[in-house]
Amino acid sequence: MKPLVRNAVLSNYLELSRSLGIDPQVLMKQVGLDAVGLSVPDRWISGAAVTQLLERSAAAAQRADFGLLLAERRRFSTLGPISLVLREEPDARSALELLLRHEHTYNEMLRSRLSEVGGVATLKVGLEPVEGGDARQAVELAVGAFHRFLRGFLGSRWQPLSVCFTHAAPDDPGTHRRLFGPVVEFDREFNGIVLYADDLDTPNALSDPMLRTYAQQYFASIAVTRETTELDRVRELIEVLLPTGRCSIDQVAGSLGVDRRTVHRHLAASGETFSSLVNATRGRLAAQLVASPRRSLTEISGLLGFSAPSAFSRWFRDNFGESPRQWRAAQAGKR
Missing domain, CATH: 3.90.1520 (H-NOX domain)
Incomplete structure (x- = not known):
């Protein structure tokens, strides 16, 4: 790249x-x-x-x-x-x-x-x-x-x-x-x-x-080595772009100075897809954000790049097995 x-x-x-x-x-x-x-x-x-x-x-x-x-x-x-x-x-x-x-x-x-x-x-x-x-x-x-x-x-x-x-x-x-x-x-x-x-x-x-x-x-x-992988770079860009609402493979490719096919090729070599990385990054961030009562679920929805809170709730249930509100309550009970 x-x-x-x-x-x-x-x-x-x-x-x-x-x-x-x-x-x-x-x-x-x-x-x-x-x-x-x-x-x-x-x-x-x-x-x-x-x-x-x-x-x-x-x-x-x-x-x-x-x-x-x-x-x-x-x-x-x-x-x-x-x-x-x-x-x-x-x-x-x-x-x-x-x-x-x-x-x-x-x-x-x-x-x-x-x-x-x-x-x-x-x-x-x-x-x-x-x-x-x-x-x-x-x-x-x-x-x-x-x-x-x-x-x-x-x-x-x-x-x-x-x-x-x-x-x-x-x-x-x-x-x-x-x-x-x-x-x-x-x-x-x-x-x-x-x-x-x-x-x-x-x-x-x-x-x-x-x-x-x-x-x-x-x-x-x-220290970052010269062998820092393209996978690492794409993962970092996804995290930065999610809150902007413009986290797309085209946006990531543009930030890396390559075309989308090049990004797809490098991710495939690591056994990943762009969608899988976005989902994994959202999952990691969601676990951190939802567990904290300082942010509303609507705010978290935006930070994770969802167009509406309802879309975030459906995604969260599919990945965590319960609604964000239920999951937050469960985490609070563990403290």
Whole structure:
């Protein structure tokens, strides 16, 4: 399947869009994404859709610096579980190498590499190509995020030798100059950051050797591997889409950047169908939601993607052997 990215790549996207006077929900809908899903940062969505969203947002806001403004709002925690390990690395070099080695745990579109020659280190930031579209904003978001990451280790006064972009300069490069200083360059042969190699040897004053061991063990136990199955991805998307009322195989396929036949093929290889996954996900969520008296059954019906409470009641009886109200009463009696 086509590369995915964590929802967290759009961290603060809604807030930035509103501050610039554009409607993020309309733009997200145009590319097959859902604003509701952004509340779960570890969910995976189509990288191509995110790239298109950033371009459309920049155009709608008439801000060629949209990607950089989003990068500026990045936090260390945006990287997900790996951020716990990075904080404990002994120096900037070790942290950066770890980040590059595990790119697939937070962004499958990234293809970055670090090289050193003659005392100069070059971080080249690459992205998987997107069919029929520009990726300027996604590139600037990625480079801006790496720049912000390095400053987190090297200090706010740190200055690279150059910050490079292959695309032409915007009409107003003010934001680029503000974030990167006078060293930003356009129309270069690569996207990335050039710095003195010994900058990377800067010790991490916050590193705790004992905590580093624990952090590494924790990350090793939960890290997403490259073999994460399509079944897992489809299951996660179903859970996100159910409350929207638009949980269909077409919607899931669009979020994954493939067609519905591809989704069917991958599910069949695992002995599943889309309907079986939807039903299993509903069953798991229903057991949690109905057991709690804090939500009405009508509200739960909507959260599980049913068009009417009566349809939810029929489904629940078929799967649990009794009505939601009876099942809730029985669970309350067990407490």
